[in-house]
Amino acid sequence: KQEVTQIPAALSVPEGENLVLNCSFTDSAIYNLQWFRQDPGKGLTSLLLIQSSQREQTSGRLNASLDKSSGRSTLYIAASQPGDSATYLCAVCMYSGGGADGLTFGKGTHLIIQP
Amino acid sequence: DTAVSQTPKYLVTQMGNDKSIKCEQNLGHDTMYWYKQDSKKFLKIMFSYNNKELIINETVPNRFSPKSPDKAHLNLHINSLELGDSAVYFCASSQGPGGDEQFFGPGTRLTVL
Secondary structure (H helix, E strand, O other): OOEEEEEOOEEEEEEEOOOOEEEOOOOOEEEEEEEEEEEEOOOOEEEEEEEOOOOOEEOEEEEEEEEEEOOOOOOEEEOOOHHHHHHEEEEEEEEEEEEEEEEEOOEEEEEEEEO | OOOOOEEEEEEEEEOOOEEEEEEEEEEOOEEEEEEEEEOOOOOEEEEEEEEEEEEEEEEEEEEEEEEEEEEEEEEEEOOOOOOOHEEEEEEEEEEOOOOOOOOOOOOOOEEEE
């Protein structure tokens, strides 16, 4: 059964720093991996989707990498801003006989960027 | 324009009642999902529908019954509500079941008293 772990569980850094959030998964036979952010009391916002054949994806100050064989992904946030404060969730999609499974989520990294 | 919408946003009800949560997506997607986020903020897949057909049912009590009247809607009906059903329920959609990017609704916070 797929398990997704995110480290650290919480992180607080001063504004302007570059930071890395880590995600690991136990079963490397994934379809893709998706990073989300969740603001308090809100839904999930998709940040980046990396297909299993890809190594990384970039969007603005965000860069996500995927090492499928070792079961790891990182989310790199450059020049952090207070508006980046949120919970960041990593989720993997497995393939099943009927098509893709739903996403299996980690428990998230709660990020606080201090002004 | 809202891509994935859910109603209601908040739902407070008594144990034993039956309630429904509605979800609609205007993205033209074929696949829709229901996820449950528990009190510890852990998100878990409940159901997945592709083109109105159930493709995933993840060991959810049969008190939970999803219904998809058309591709754009996936409603969640819950019978005989229990205290443990209190959670935030998220609807999501994707282009297809083949591992496409999933887009989430704002969530429905269900509180069972």
